Amino acid sequence: MRQYTNVIVAYSIMILLIILVGVFQSWAIALSILNFCLISAVMTMGANIQWGYAGLINFGVMGYTALGGLAAVLVSVAPVEEAWSAGGINIVVCFFIIVGMIFSIRYILKKFPKSKKRNYVIVSLIIIGLVLLRLVSGPGIEHIEAVDPAKTGFLGGLGMPILFSWIVGGFFAAGLAYVVGKVALGLRADYLAIATLLISEIVIAVIKHEDWLSRGVKNVIGLKRPVPYEVDLQNTPWFIDLVEKFNLGKLKLINSVAEKQDVLNQLVIDASSVYVKLCFAILFLIVVIILLIITQKALYSPWGRMMRAIRDNEEAANAMGKNVVKEHLLIFILGSAVVGIAGAMMVTHDGLFTPGSYRPMRYTFLIWVMVIVGGSGNNFGAILGGFAVWFLWIEAAPIALFLINLFTSGLADTNAFKLHLIDSVPYFRFLMMGIGLLLIMRYRPKGIIPEKINIK
Amino acid sequence: MDFINAIVLLLNYIFVPALAYGSQLAIGAIFVTLIYGILRFANFATGDMMSFGTMIAILFTWYFQSIGISLGILPTALIAIPFAIIFMILYMLTIDKLVFSYYRIKKSPPVQLAMVSIGVMFVTQAIVRIIIGPFDRRFFDGERFILKAVEFKEMTGLNEGLAIKSTQVITLVVTVIVVSILFWFLNKTKTGKSMRAYSDNEDLALLSGIDPKRVVMITWIIAGILATIGGVLYGLDKSFKPFTYFNNMLPIFAAAIVGGIGNPFGAFLGGYVIAFAEIFITYAYKKFFTYVLPDALEPDSLVQLLSTDYKFAVSFSILVIVLLFRPTGIFKGRVL
Secondary structure, rough: OOHHHHHHHHHHHHHHHHHHHHHHHHHHHHHHHHHHHHHHHHHHHHHHHHHHHHOOOOOOHHHHHHHHHHHHHHHHHHOOOOHHHHHHHHHHHHHHHHHHHHHHHHHHHHHHOOEEHHHHHEHHHHHHHHHHHHHHHHHHHHHHHHOOOOOOOOOOOOOOOHHHHHHHHHHHHHHHHHHHHHHOOOOOOHHHHHHHHHHHHHHHHHHHHHHHHHOHHHHHHHHHOOOOOHHHOOOOOHHHHHHHHHHHHHHOOOOOOOHOOOOOOOOHHHHHHHHHHHHHHHHOOOOOOOOHHHHHHHHHHHHHHHHHHHHHHHHHHOOOOHHHHHHHHHHHHHHHHHHHHHHHHHHHHHHOOHHHOOOOOHHHHHHHHHHHHOOOOHHHHHHHHHHHHHHHHHHHHHHHHHHHHHOOOOOOOOHHHHHHHHHHHHHHHHHHHHHHHHHHHOOOOOOOOOOOOOOO | OOHHHHHHHHHHHHHHHHHHHHHHHHEEEEEHHHHHHHOOOOOOHHHHHHHHHHHHHHHHHOOOHHHHOEEOOOOOHEEEEHHHHHHHHHHHHHHHHHHHHHHOOOOOOHHHHHHHHHHHHHHHHHHHHHHHOOOOEEOOOOOOOOEOOOHHHHHHHHOOOOOEEHHHHHHHHHHHHHHHHHHHHHOOOHHHHHHHHHHOOOOHHHOOOHHHHHHHHHHHHHHHHHHHHHHHHHHHHOOOOOOHHHHHHHHHHHHHHHOOOOOOHHHHHHHHHHHHHHHHHEEEEEEHHHHHHHHOOOOOOOEEEOOOHHHHHHHHHHHHHHHHHHHOOOOOOOOO
């Protein structure tokens, strides 16, 4: 029991903080913080699988998140029939050209010995393929993007429930991770970091500018939700009754009927947004718990032991007959898939997909701060890191404002220096993140909840 | 005549801008590669360190402008650079003292130092945004063009104009001066040689009596100089915005690795490789072909290999290809 004390204490503090936000700010804010904490927790678990278990640096978190988001769009949006008939064939043909290129190159690679001639053939194949792609896709894309560009202008998706996209997002990310892993995993640690970061930038560039696929920077809005809409809830009798029951005491104090109705309406509107967020929180919590169980099991299984062995001493593990390259690739794929799930969850929560908002600061470096601060190699630590850092990221501005007012209380309200500081309150979150990361790395390098290995 | 027009067109839209952009990248890449070679970590704070240096230069420029000092046709920022460099070096040395030296003495793995540099990145970014704000700032003054497109047309009687911005020339001249001094320093002076020895083999360098503290300090000083100059040149040519500077870190990394990390000369050329590739591949050649080809063969489309949206993606793809086929970079760097 004793070894879990610090875990329990840390989590209680975290939950208490969120409850405090609920009491002092509002429950809607507290719940949306909680939701994003849970999403961040999934992301950190993914990064932790790669970094904590196997010591692989993946700075491409942003790319996998965006792919997960793309999955949410492609799964849930209804197909745009017009666009399909306008240019769908071209896209399908392009798909087959790509598949054909890959298979023919693989065939050549397998069949013929390494030689200059082979390289030339492969290069010419690629060039011919690219030209073909350009010729086939060009008119198709033009037609697709011309279909009602203000509203659609893309192929749409499959029109399935958005919850499927969480799994599909995982697969998308896993597919990308397979390719990236094949290319980059042989690199030394900090090169892997740079390479994955740059590859994720390429992914974002593609998602941002291929309008036929994702609408690009025009964004996809109004995605379907797995939970009820606020507007519908506000007109459902059982929900209104429920709100009334909850607030009986408050409502009793009001005498006039009209006023009572007004207050009740306001309460219903507030409660509906809280209810929706609560539903999301429950869904996310289920995902987090399932992932936590799986990852904990994996961590303490023979496989997890092997991963740690590879992480701590690659040569020794290799000498013991473990296939380091294969295991690295596998864990890279698994971790990325988890990040992809988180990406799909996030788009589901927001109800919109904005490719322009994927930036390395928020989706790569922040996630890494979470992993390091929480404690790499320990799932509970990673989740706590996600919670704590996200909480600080959101609440940094109010905290900074409070501190600025405290320290400059001697100055007049019109003081230029004070006004400048208050204007730049949003940027104090970067400062807090940076200082937090530096302090943790210096004085508690294993994170808030360090990795524990029981040796029997 | 058409042929000359076509060449002028390429000069105007590809060669001159790429040369300026490449110089800016090259200085940043040398900065990255020096830190990597001597301090042995990938510095993720590169972009933000450059924006910090530029910010100080801008503050000095504003001060000089307010008291009426100027260089006439040259931008005032040029006088501000030396002052900014002093502050930047102080900043670099402080960061090293407070943050990096601890891990260096402990001999932490490079990954840990890279993580720490992310912390530094966050802090530097915050400081820059708190002091100067996140907005676009232009601090260029003086004469904008050395050669205007219209003047060129009148002079030569060609259809195509060739415009040369003074910032482009300044960038090129300053880069040539800085880089030659740097290479002279690294190759000819005793301190430079000791730095290269330290980068090659730390233990051997220590055995032969090279003082590691001195080497590290000089590296940070050079890094501070390069960061400030590179940042100011970029800001003069385009504009200063903290977010762009942060993003510039990526092509700079690409340039350093493509050139062979740890190899300053490779990084220098890598900058140009990246810049030329980006602009070559995303330029629409339609007009060029209309000049060169006979009328019957004139293309209808833009003849653009990739749309300009993929500008960054081009440099990253080059990096991936280089990593795949020649992991030491084009000009042999460290083996990864």
